[in-house]
């Protein structure tokens with residue numbers, strides 16, 4: 001069987017979803033026989049190739065870099081899965097939205113600093129005014145809520161997609177899990 | 178005073194069931210183990226028909242009917258599980274999640290929340306409406322309890338339990354539409370309330386993490402609701 | 417006062433022997449264009465011409481053609497002056513009994529006047545709303561006296577049923593049927609039933625009820641008293657919004673005068689029937705016009721609706737059987753009882769009888785208050801009575817029913833205006849707002865306007881309306897700023913269906929109507945905003961920021 005091209009992306013999240021993915025333990029070996037990891041924080045590849053079959057995205061869209069990345073990925077992957085609450089709902093990163101970006105930056109870099117507080121701005125992606133879940137910005141094919149989604153549900157989802165079926169993660173995971 | 182009650186026979190989802198004439202469709206359905214999602218309803222308090230999750234189809238009526246406030250009638254044919262109803266119920270939940278800041282992962286009620294449970298039960302895996310991210314307050318002025326507006330779904334269970342069971346009427350609703358919110362006294366800090374008896378009933382009936390006990394961390398706030406049916410039974414027996 | 421006297425009575429309304437009467441409209445529309453100053457100027461002119469004994473100047477209710485105010489009518493003469501200024505007073509007074517002042521004359525042969533049929537507004541602009549004598553001279557209280565002395569309560573209900581009158585508050589429920597339900601229902605344990613008049617009138621742009629209350633308040637009191645007699649209630653409430661101070665003042669005066677003259681209070685007209693009316697002020701929430709919310713508000717609670725059944729007819733104010741009708745509904749009652757149900761039923765259509773008052777506004781030449789037989793075509797209303805669209809612009813749509821109604825396009829101009837036809841084309845009769853739109857109006861913007869209204873007037877009790885209207889409004893903003901995708905349109909349509917089907921009360925259930933009807937007839941305008949980022953009418957400002965998903 002031909003291996004599918006598989007990628008994972010890490011936007012604004014804590015990497016917990018990636019950790020949960022790795023928690024499928026020895027099943028990773030089975031999986032390695034079926035997928036080619038062409039892009040991921042877990043591998044070396046620096047650029048996102050074209051014609052990817054399946055991409056899991058962890059994290060919300062928080063900066064202009066996130067936005068550019070996810071837009072370009074959307075054009076290069078057949079299926080896009082929002083993995084975990086940050087990608088699906090905005091979750092913790094989105095908690096800044098109700099205060100506004102500037103207030104949050106000021107609090108972090110100026111008000112809570114004892115000497116010489118300054119909002120960093122060099123060589124850093126610019127934050128978007130609001131953090132949004134992935135599907136508010138690009139089309140998403142499947143949703144896997146959970147903070148993080150349990151390893152076995154991630155495994156289930158990938159298995160189903162590999163088998164060409166539509167996964168039904170309802171009732172297997174939930175927001176905040 | 179013992180009232181004369183008549184027995185009514187009706188069909189729910191094609192199955193013949195019987196109930197007393199003073200029972201709601203919801204009560205009869207639950208007695209027959211028919212699943213029905215509800216949020217504003219809680220056994221022991223009056224019903225307000227506000228969350229619209231318990232809507233059902235009744236043959237011959239072209240509007241959807243809230244089963245929590247509608248009494249059974251002879252010969253009624255009720256459908257509780259059509260595709261249309263399932264779709265609307267999911268949409269109700271989506272609207273709720275988008276309305277305020279329900280960040281389940283850091284909520285005191287994570288894992289013990291009616292809203293979260295229903296989302297799983299009804300298959301809401303994501304919310305298609307833009308999240309509104311309103312700026313809302315947290316009132317921690319009470320010695321023992323916290324009100325977090327971010328998690329409130331305006332079911333008014335707190336308002337009703339405080340008025341109908343405790344008799345204090347500390348809680349009420351202020352404002353209209355999307356601006357509506359629950360308040361204590363005349364929108365004074367809870368801690369300064371002169372009517373609150375600190376009985377904590379509001380906290381226990383609250384379906385989400387909007388009302389919680391102080392000192393509870395993420396996922397630690399599970400609610401104890403046994404008192405409510407107990408109190409109502411005791412009252413009914415006394416009458 | 418005998419009915420035969422009425423012909424002369426109308427000519428000499430106060431019965432004070434003056435030959436001339438200059439009636440200055442002091443209803444809200446003309447007041448706001450300065451009619452009070454005109455009235456003072458006329459009074460001065462009468463004095464300075466030494467005519468105090470022959471001519472009086474009185475303030476009257478709405479004369480209809482509000483757009484041409486201040487209006488002054490010369491009683492008996494079928495002369496109405498428009499756009500009157502204080503400086504015209506002397507000339508008007510000098511012309512009395514002679515040739516009218518041509519320069520100021522309204523064309524009384526114009527369809528605006530000739531095409532109307534007045535039942536509800538029959539006394540509007542003729543009687544002084546603050547003098548019961550004027551009302552009595554115009555056959556006032558003849559109906560109540562006939563009901564109390566010649567008819568049984570059952571007969572009264574029968575006449576109302578025969579008349580085919582339907583509720584003018586929006587839904588068009590048969591009034592006779594409602595009355596008979598309450599007449600048959602058992603009073604509460606303390607023997608009470610109630611009659612409520614719904615004068616909340618919260619639709620933007622509607623001022624029909626206000627005009628009736630300001631111009632002919634006794635008529636509503638009489639209708640309510642007859643309803644009390646027919647249903648077995650002895651207490652009535654008028655729930656009127658506090659933003660109508662003039663209506664409230666005139667109602668208070670009218671209640672006082674009616675009580676003094678024995679038309680209200682204990683043992684009315686020396687019969688065993690007693691009926692009191694009290695006023696309750698609403699704080700101006702649209703939702704408090706919904707009957708269960710209105711009742712909660714009178715009870716001193718937060719004005720939010722509750723699920724029906726039980727209906728107010730069984731379980732209303734303080735749990736007692738309660739009749740609740742609209743101002744205009746009650747205003748029809750005296751005429752029906754006076755002339756009989758059949759007389760009334762001879763007007764209108766098969767299923768919708770009588771007349772309807774509309775507040776005609778927007779892009780038409782003549783705006784104002786009109787009363788027309790139900791079944792008249794929209795074309796007659798807009799083009800004959802309204803005088804068509806000004807400035808050579810093209811007609812686009814008529815919005816009826818306010819925030820609960822819809823927009824009707826040109827292709828339906830020849831349809832009759834009645835309850836069924838209006839709802840068939842996706843609108844509704846509503847309380848009687850009628851706004852004309854021409855090619856300079858953007859229909860998406862119109863829908864957005866009404867959605868914003870519903871969103872801010874939603875009581876917040878049920879989730880579909882509370883959050884759904886806010887989401888629909890946001891989607892409409894996205895569309896009108898050129899940031900929406902076709903998926904957003906799908907979301908909007910889906911929400912319309914859900915909010916309509918699942919909301920608790922009429923506010924939410926009808927809030928999607930303006931969107932649905934504009935989508936039905938003007939879908940291309942929505943698509944133009946979305947696909948080409950262009951507002952065909954040039955109303956909406958497009959933003960260049962592109963943030964939609966796709």
Ligand SMILES: Cc1cc2nc3c(=O)[nH]c(=O)nc-3n(C[C@H](O)[C@H](O)[C@H](O)COP(=O)(O)O)c2cc1C
Nearest residue numbers: 583584585614617618705706707741742745922923
């Ligand atoms: C949101 C809402 C607002 C309403 N506002 C009014 C109103 O301002 N005046 C009115 O007479 N009826 C209003 N109604 C209709 C009333 O609920 C009720 O049907 C009416 O007063 C009955 O009188 P009728 O039978 O004479 O029409 C409203 C209904 C809804 C749902």
Ligand code: SF4
Nearest residue numbers: 875876878881921924
């Ligand atoms: S439909 Fe709107 S106005 Fe009516 S009860 Fe629901 S929230 Fe309140």
Ligand code: FES
Nearest residue numbers: 226228229231245
């Ligand atoms: S449970 Fe019936 S409407 Fe909420």
